[in-house]
Amino acid sequence: MMKRWLSLTLAFVLVLMVSACSGSNAGGAEEKKVLRVGATGQSYPNSYKDGDKLVGFDVEVIEKIAANLGYSVEWTNSDFSGLLGQLETGKIDTIANAVAVTEERKAKYNFSIPYSYAGVTIVTHQDNTNINTLDDLKGKTVAGVFGSQNVKNLEKFDTKGEIKVRTYENRDGAQNDVLNKRVDGYVNAKSSLLAEIKKQNLPLKFVGEPFHYEDVGFPFVKKDENAALIEQINAEIQKLRDDGTLKQISEKYFGEDITVKAE
Numbered sequence: 670m671m672k673r674w675l676s677l678t679l680a681f682v683l684v685l686m687v688s689a690c691s692g693s694n695a696g697g698a699e700e701k702k703v704l705r706v707g708a709t710g711q712s713y714p715n716s717y718k719d720g721d722k723l724v725g726f727d728v729e730v731i732e733k734i735a736a737n738l739g740y741s742v743e744w745t746n747s748d749f750s751g752l753l754g755q756l757e758t759g760k761i762d763t764i765a766n767a768v769a770v771t772e773e774r775k776a777k778y779n780f781s782i783p784y785s786y787a788g789v790t791i792v793t794h795q796d797n798t799n800i801n802t803l804d805d806l807k808g809k810t811v812a813g814v815f816g817s818q819n820v821k822n823l824e825k826f827d828t829k830g831e832i833k834v835r836t837y838e839n840r841d842g843a844q845n846d847v848l849n850k851r852v853d854g855y856v857n858a859k860s861s862l863l864a865e866i867k868k869q870n871l872p873l874k875f876v877g878e879p880f881h882y883e884d885v886g887f888p889f890v891k892k893d894e895n896a897a898l899i900e901q902i903n904a905e906i907q908k909l910r911d912d913g914t915l916k917q918i919s920e921k922y923f924g925e926d927i928t929v930k931a932e
Contacts, residue, residue: 704740706731707752707761711839714864714922715767726922727765730784730915731887734905748838750816756890762898763887767858769818770884779895780886782903784915785927787858788879789822794850795872803877807831809853812843819856822881847873860927867924882931 708716708728716725723744735742745752745761755761756778767787770780791811793800800806808831813820815836823834835852837843840861847855848871855862859879866873887902889895909915915928 702738702740703743704731704735704763705743705745705761706735707745707747707755707764708766709749709752709839710746711841712766713840713861713868715861716765726785726918726927727767729918729922730906730909731763731765733909733914733918734902737905737908738901748816749814750838753816756888759890762895763889765887767861767885768888769822770886771818771821773821774818774888777891778888779891779899780888781899782906783884783886784906784909785885785919786930787860787883787885787927788931789819789856789881789883790859790862790879791823791854791856791876792847792862792866792873793854793876794847795874796850797853800853800876803880806854806876809833810835811854811856812837812846812852813856814838814840814843818883819858822883823856826880844871860923860925863925864923 708723708725710716710718710723712725714725715727716723718724723746732742745755747755749766752761752764752766756764767785768774768780769787770783774780791803791806793806800809803826810833811823812835813823815838820834820836823832835843835846837846840857843852843855843857844865846852854876855873859875862873862875865871889899906915909918910928916926919925919927
């Protein structure tokens with residue numbers, strides 16, 4: 670009888686211990702909030718690698734927002750078109766890589782409010798003295814990143830299809846080809862091009878002024894459970910804008926404030 674009583678007591682204690690541990694783990698799991706974010710890691714100065722560390726303007730902005738909301742960030746690196754695919758399949762929650770807000774994308778995603786603005790422009794090699802305006806690019810070849818809005822904006826701008834567009838998986842490939850004169854131009858955001866030219870003292874010049882301006886935000890798949898998170902992120906973006914943090918981060922990476930719309 671005593672043995673049976675001891676066995677029942679021991680079993681009861683074990684059940685209590687397991688329940689306690691399970692409750693503790695469940696609480697820990699609930700407290701640990703993770704935001705899965707994608708970036709190319711090859712888009713200086715938006716997202717790029719400094720050694721093994723992922724850094725950049727967009728990276729720092731989303732990490733600061735996440736920290737303020739109690740999230741840790743889990744990063745995924747891929748080419749831009751791959752990031753969009755992972756967003757759509759739910760492998761990541763959002764992308765922090767200068768994603769332009771367009772009507773086409775708004776049909777598929779819900780965006781945060783803009784945290785920066787981009788003027789789309791084209792550069793050419795300094796040796797190309799015959800290329801000084803956008804009209805001079807007729808019949809020429811311009812490089813861009815596959816799946817990027819910069820390429821789509823160029824195609825919309827060039828309504829008669831007079832500019833040949835060659836796409837690449839990443840910015841490095843597109844930029845290297847214009848530097849090596851294998852193509853006549855390279856399309857990207859003016860702020861990113863300025864930062865890259867300054868960083869490496871590149872022999873590139875701008876072809877006229879930006880031909881298009883666009884808002885940049887964080888995209889999310891259209892799901893009810895994302896609505897509250899987007900509202901929280903919007904509130905944090907506004908706080909960072911109001912206290913000057915957004916401007917400070919922008920000037921750190923671009924040398925100018927790209928968080929306000931150009932007049």
